[in-house]
Amino acid sequence: MSQPLYKGGVIGIGLWGTIDTTEPWIEACKKIRPDFELDGDFFDKAAWRTCEELGHGLKAAGFKNVKSQSRKFEIDYGDADGFLTHFWSNWESWC
Secondary structure, three states, rough: OOOOOOOOOOOOOOOOOOOOHHHHHHHHHHHOOOOOOOOOOOOOOOOOOOHHHHHHHHHHOOOOOOOOOOOOOOOOOOOOOHHHHHHHHOOOHHO
């Protein structure tokens, strides 16, 4: 954040949670670079993935009245080509 929240303000944070992109990600990367190998540190082990981790982190940072909820979203890209098409068409939202 570049500015503090106003008193009573609301912040929205989206978490990846548990995701299963390993196989489509590897297949898509190999289409771009055939010698691609997935590094064991692909996912940041320190990242917040659950409501509990988010709440703990925000409270440790000084946030009060932290409330969170979990929702499940599924996206079917069809195959690695579909994943690449989506990725390259929406790359700004991945960064």
